[in-house]
Amino acid sequence: xxxxxxxxxPSKTWAYMxxxxxxxxxxxxxxxxxxxxGKDPFEAIRTIFYDPLFSEFAWYYRPQLLVKGAPLIMxxxxxxxxxxAGIWNIGAEGQYIIGAICGAGVALxxxxxxxxxxxxxxxxxGALGGFFWAMIPAVLKTKFGTNEILVSLxxxxxxxxxxxxxxxxxxxxxxxxxxxGSRNLQQYASAHNAELWTGTGIxxxxxxxxxxxxxxxxxxxxHQMGFHIRLTGESPKAAKFAGxxxxxxxxYCLGFSGALAGLAGMFEVSGPSGQISIDFNVGYGFTxxxxxxxxxxxxxxxxxxxxxxxxxxxxxEIAQSSLGLPSAAIQAFQGMLLFFLLALDMLTNFKxxxxxxxxxx
Amino acid sequence: MNIKTIxxxxxxxxxxxxxxxxxxxxxxxxxxxxxxxxxxTYEHDQGRKAVVEAFGDKVETMYVESVPEGPDSERVxxxxxxxxxxxxxxxxxxxxxxxxxxxAKFPNVKxxxxxxxxxxxxxxxxxARFYEGRAVQGHIAGQMTKSNIIGYxxxxxxxxxIRGINSAYIHAKAVNPDVQFKIVWAYTWFDPTKEADAAxxxxxxxxxxxLQHTDSTAPQAAAQAAGNVITFGQASDMAAYGPMPRVSSxxxxxxxxxxxxxxxxxxxxxxxxxxxxxxxxxxVGIGEISSAVPADIKASAVALRDSLADGSYHAFxxxxxxxxxxxxxxxxxxxxxxxxGGLAGMNFYLEGIEGDVPN
Numbered sequence: 001x002x003x004x005x006x007x008x009x010p011s012k013t014w015a016y017m018x019x020x021x022x023x024x025x026x027x028x029x030x031x032x033x034x035x036x037x038g039k040d041p042f043e044a045i046r047t048i049f050y051d052p053l054f055s056e057f058a059w060y061y062r063p064q065l066l067v068k069g070a071p072l073i074m075x076x077x078x079x080x081x082x083x084x085a086g087i088w089n090i091g092a093e094g095q096y097i098i099g100a101i102c103g104a105g106v107a108l109x110x111x112x113x114x115x116x117x118x119x120x121x122x123x124x125x126g127a128l129g130g131f132f133w134a135m136i137p138a139v140l141k142t143k144f145g146t147n148e149i150l151v152s153l154x155x156x157x158x159x160x161x162x163x164x165x166x167x168x169x170x171x172x173x174x175x176x177x178x179x180x181g182s183r184n185l186q187q188y189a190s191a192h193n194a195e196l197w198t199g200t201g202i203x204x205x206x207x208x209x210x211x212x213x214x215x216x217x218x219x220x221x222x223h224q225m226g227f228h229i230r231l232t233g234e235s236p237k238a239a240k241f242a243g244x245x246x247x248x249x250x251x252y253c254l255g256f257s258g259a260l261a262g263l264a265g266m267f268e269v270s271g272p273s274g275q276i277s278i279d280f281n282v283g284y285g286f287t288x289x290x291x292x293x294x295x296x297x298x299x300x301x302x303x304x305x306x307x308x309x310x311x312x313x314x315x316x317e318i319a320q321s322s323l324g325l326p327s328a329a330i331q332a333f334q335g336m337l338l339f340f341l342l343a344l345d346m347l348t349n350f351k352x353x354x355x356x357x358x359x360x361x
Numbered sequence: 362m363n364i365k366t367i368x369x370x371x372x373x374x375x376x377x378x379x380x381x382x383x384x385x386x387x388x389x390x391x392x393x394x395x396x397x398x399x400x401x402t403y404e405h406d407q408g409r410k411a412v413v414e415a416f417g418d419k420v421e422t423m424y425v426e427s428v429p430e431g432p433d434s435e436r437v438x439x440x441x442x443x444x445x446x447x448x449x450x451x452x453x454x455x456x457x458x459x460x461x462x463x464x465a466k467f468p469n470v471k472x473x474x475x476x477x478x479x480x481x482x483x484x485x486x487x488x489a490r491f492y493e494g495r496a497v498q499g500h501i502a503g504q505m506t507k508s509n510i511i512g513y514x515x516x517x518x519x520x521x522x523i524r525g526i527n528s529a530y531i532h533a534k535a536v537n538p539d540v541q542f543k544i545v546w547a548y549t550w551f552d553p554t555k556e557a558d559a560a561x562x563x564x565x566x567x568x569x570x571x572l573q574h575t576d577s578t579a580p581q582a583a584a585q586a587a588g589n590v591i592t593f594g595q596a597s598d599m600a601a602y603g604p605m606p607r608v609s610s611x612x613x614x615x616x617x618x619x620x621x622x623x624x625x626x627x628x629x630x631x632x633x634x635x636x637x638x639x640x641x642x643x644x645v646g647i648g649e650i651s652s653a654v655p656a657d658i659k660a661s662a663v664a665l666r667d668s669l670a671d672g673s674y675h676a677f678x679x680x681x682x683x684x685x686x687x688x689x690x691x692x693x694x695x696x697x698x699x700x701x702g703g704l705a706g707m708n709f710y711l712e713g714i715e716g717d718v719p720n
């Protein structure tokens with residue numbers, strides 16, 4: 001019989017191996033599922049993982065991976081700070097929406113003026129919007145001891161209602177024949193988060209995603225704040241003795257993740273999406289939670305995890321259109337990835353032991 | 362060389378390549394829901410299958426389902442165009458700007474956008490006059506209700522949905538002056554959980570008829586569980602729920618249009634058009650009126666359907682006032698499609714409907 005034995009210290013090797021093995025296990029599990037659906041499993045796996053990177057049209061897909069991954073990475077970086085310290089911001093989706101509304105709102109308020117200051121102002125207000133939305137659970141937690149998980153999650157639904165109201169009212173395109181949705185910022189030069197290199201689709205948000213990765217890395221490795229975050233996560237008692245102010249940490253972590261989520265929303269609305277619409281948000285704020293854990297809450301890990309997640313999305317779409325795979329199969333495939341990761345994660349903290357017949361269980 | 366020429370030449374090369382191989386016309390479909398939703402997307406996929414059936418080896422179709430309306434849809438369309446699609450149907454309102462963007466990059470690919478209003482040289486728009494079906498629905502609902510409360514599950518407060526509410530309301534009111542509408546907004550096209558909740562709320566508030574502008578069969582199931590509540594199939598016949606609670610349905614039939622447009626691409630006669638067809642052209646169908654409806658009501662509903670089909674009656678014929686009491690249509694006047702107060706941009710309730718259009 002096999003049994004689990006707790007390791008004295010978490011295994012470094014397994015911490016790094018688990019994500020890699022999880023990807024392989026997903027390929028095998030997914031392959032079996034695709035075969036059961038009557039598709040060639042090798043072709044399906046190749047289409048999902050290989051085609052976006054190396055096929056004939058990879059020149060289009062490669063930069064698209066960055067475009068799709070950027071908001072995931074940016075939000076996940078922010079979330080990982082709090083998660084490390086045991087502060088659970090589950091409402092990044094709402095902060096993402098508010099960031100987009102604030103950023104786009106600034107531009108639409110001054111439409112059709114053209115100025116070089118508009119886009120920087122949008123960046124500022126996008127971040128500020130996300131920051132303030134995250135301050136609601138932060139202040140409620142520090143002042144009244146409410147649970148930030150519930151408050152931040154509930155505020156997602158409030159943000160969605162606000163988004164619907166904005167698309168139908170205040171920010172509605174006056175030239176849109178009564179249809180919901182704002183003006184398209186792609187047609188408003190000063191506010192357009194345009195692609196930086198023609199044909200790639202790569203926009204300023206992708207750059208900010210990379211910057212946020214570097215920033216988080218330096219913060220955690222070199223700055224006192226980063227030390228406090230790590231310390232609080234690893235040993236709350238020691239953190240208290242080291243003089244960490246837990247309330248301030250809550251405000252910092254929620255504020256930081258809120259601002260990054262807001263920025264992600266603002267870059268999305270001014271670039272790839274172009275407009276505020278009722279269903280502008282597509283769940284990046286929630287998927288980013290998976291990305292943060294898949295990346296071990298480590299900045300470099302999150303970068304890789306974000307790109308992997310983007311790969312399964314884009315590869316999944318290609319598999320749908322060229323192999324006729326149902327979208328539910330692709331979602332199940334993505335679910336397997338998380339499942340295997342969590343299962344294999346067990347081995348970071350536990351050892352598998354063959355129990356000999358005589359020993360007690 | 363810019364992206365436009367790269368993409369265009371890639372597409373051209375692909376079209377040439379496929380053309381040389383088998384002369385197959387490639388048709389792509391972008392769906393907002395799953396093909397098994399039993400409603401909106403299901404009917405579009407039926408249209409796709411009809412295209413396959415009509416042209417056999419001469420066409421190859423591809424589709425991607427549950428595509429979010431936004432940048433993701435742009436990538437899906439680009440992917441199809443790169444794979445050599447000659448014609449791409451984008452089947453939801455939210456694909457409007459993405460369709461225009463991708464169409465600009467692939468001038469040789471034809472696009473067809475459902476329910477939108479932005480056209481281009483290679484982008485046509487098409488929609489159905491669902492409100493004609495709503496008129497028949499309101500006519501039956503107004504006579505069938507005993508509580509005089511009709512529940513309505515709205516998706517998004519866009520003109521298409523508001524037109525449907527208005528049309529159903531005035532035709533219910535015409536046969537039952539005491540009728541009252543309760544409207545719940547689900548803010549989704551397809552979400553069985555939310556739709557079921559909305560239906561339950563309406564039934565609890567006394568509605569014994571539930572109309573829906575969302576795509577799943579969840580409201581039908583909720584009505585069935587409640588008993589003595591009637592519903593209508595939406596987008597698809599939803600016949601599995603007949604004869605009760607589903608007493609009739611509005612069916613979207615895209616097959617003739619999809620076949621005609623594919624044929625036009627094959628023949629090289631495709632041009633950018635704006636199509637808005639109703640019961641007469643067969644784009645909107647009224648599903649079998651079930652045995653739960655008394656014969657006299659059924660007969661008058663059929664007569665109404667036929668008068669809409671042959672054009673002798675317009676679903677919006679004056680005198681009709683807006684909710685605030687101001688005149689919208691004078692006696693005998695019929696609504697125009699476009700322009701001020703036109704049907705295309707209808708964003709107001711008619712007199713008698715309670716509540717506000719969400720704003």
